[in-house]
Amino acid sequence: MPIKKYCSYTGCRVLLDEDVKYCDKHQKQTRDHKASRDREYKRNRNDHKEQDFYHGQAWVNTRDGAMSYYFGIDIFKYYTTGMIVEATTVHHIVPIKEDWSKRYDSNNLIPLTEKSHQYIHNEYGKGNKKQMQDILFEMKIKFFMDYRVGVQKTFETL
Ligand SMILES: [Zn+2]
Ligand SMILES: [Zn+2]
Structure with missing residues (x-):
């Protein structure tokens, strides 16, 4: 007669072979739980x-630089x-x-x-992210052509 023992899950009375x-x-529940804990841990990290990053001085400077480059106005609204x-x-x-390396990239900021910010994030969430991003990048180019061509002080040097 092989030795049987209860499932290790608290309160479960399923009898199993000793080595199980x-x-x-x-088994499945414990595995799923661990996977979701790992995911949660990664998310928190x-x-x-x-x-x-958002509290760092480097971001504050980059943010201020982007603001002054665009005269502090909402470019999407404009x-x-x-x-x-x-x-x-x-x-x-x-x-x-999605791309940590673009966090200080002036080409990525508006x-x-x-x-407007909420509107844009809503569009991203509704599956229009690529379209919305194209619109924003085009606006940046347009602004550059309209107001920055020939201006000495470029964003990169700020
Ligand atoms: Zn069980
Ligand atoms: Zn945003």
């Missing part, structure tokens, strides 16, 4: 990395409505979650109001 730790159901509205945030067109 969990019943099929709890990335969130911390991002928070540190090119969609013609209205000049003060920007309050600087958006990463390619999110830093100043926005919170309202």
Whole structure:
């Protein structure tokens, strides 16, 4: 008569061979749980990395540089409505979650109001990310052609 023992999951009364730790159901559950814990851990670690980035002096300087380059206005609002509205945030067109190397890249930055920013992130979330990004990159080129060609002080030197 081989020795049997209970599944190691608390309260489970499935009898198993001595060398088997969990019943099929709890084997799977434990594995899934560990996978989701690993995912959660990784997410938290990335969130911390991002928070540190946004609080860093290097980002504050880069952000200020982008603001002054664009005269502190919401470029998306300006090119969609013609209205000049003060920007309050600087958006990463390619999110830093997707490309960490572009976090200080002036080519990836555009100043926005919170309202435009939310609108753009909504579009990203609705599956229009590529379209939206193309629009923003085009606006940056347009701004450069409209207001920056021939201006000595370039963003890179700020
Ligand atoms: Zn079990
Ligand atoms: Zn953003």
